[in-house]
Amino acid sequence: MRRSSFTVFALTVCIASFVSLPLHAVEPRWAWQNPQPTGSTLRAITFLDISTVVAVGDGGTVIRSDDAGLTWTDIDTHTGLYIYDVSFGTTSIGLAVGSRGVVLRTSDGGVQWDFAPSPTTGEIDDVFLLDGATGFLVDSYVSDYYTLFRT
Numbered sequence: 001m002r003r004s005s006f007t008v009f010a011l012t013v014c015i016a017s018f019v020s021l022p023l024h025a026v027e028p029r030w031a032w033q034n035p036q037p038t039g040s041t042l043r044a045i046t047f048l049d050i051s052t053v054v055a056v057g058d059g060g061t062v063i064r065s066d067d068a069g070l071t072w073t074d075i076d077t078h079t080g081l082y083i084y085d086v087s088f089g090t091t092s093i094g095l096a097v098g099s100r101g102v103v104l105r106t107s108d109g110g111v112q113w114d115f116a117p118s119p120t121t122g123e124i125d126d127v128f129l130l131d132g133a134t135g136f137l138v139d140s141y142v143s144d145y146y147t148l149f150r151t
Contacts, residue, residue: 038063038074044085048094054110056083056096064110077104077113089129097124097137119149 042057060079088094096104105116129135137149
């Protein structure tokens with residue numbers, strides 16, 4: 001009987017200790033980043049490696065971080081169109097896509113972006129690059145239908 005009481009007591013102490021832990025001890029801490037790097041709505045983010053991050057959003061916004069998101073650099077994309085998605089096939093080659101069929105391409109890890117040929121004038125919602133040469137785009141130009149394009 002005494003052993004059983006001790007077991008119940010020890011279990012109760014363990015559970016109470018776990019429950020009383022602050023939330024940040026159990027889950028990762030989140031730090032507010034938007035609008036701090038930019039005032040624009042951000043729509044997609046991707047990591048190129050453990051420290052290089054690229055995020056895209058409204059008004060042609062592309063921002064890049066080399067320190068896992070602690071600091072951000074605004075990148076001039078020469079467009080004011082919405083950018084909905086971004087994908088990298090390698091740590092250098094990436095595409096960003098968005099409204100009115102805009103396709104932006106980088107070959108230097110997102111430091112500079114240039115316009116690339118687009119298969120559509122519709123809204124390009126998604127992009128996925130398998131590698132530096134093969135990728136997929138999803139266009140929602142026709143109201144109830146989506147078109148899949150492959151490079």
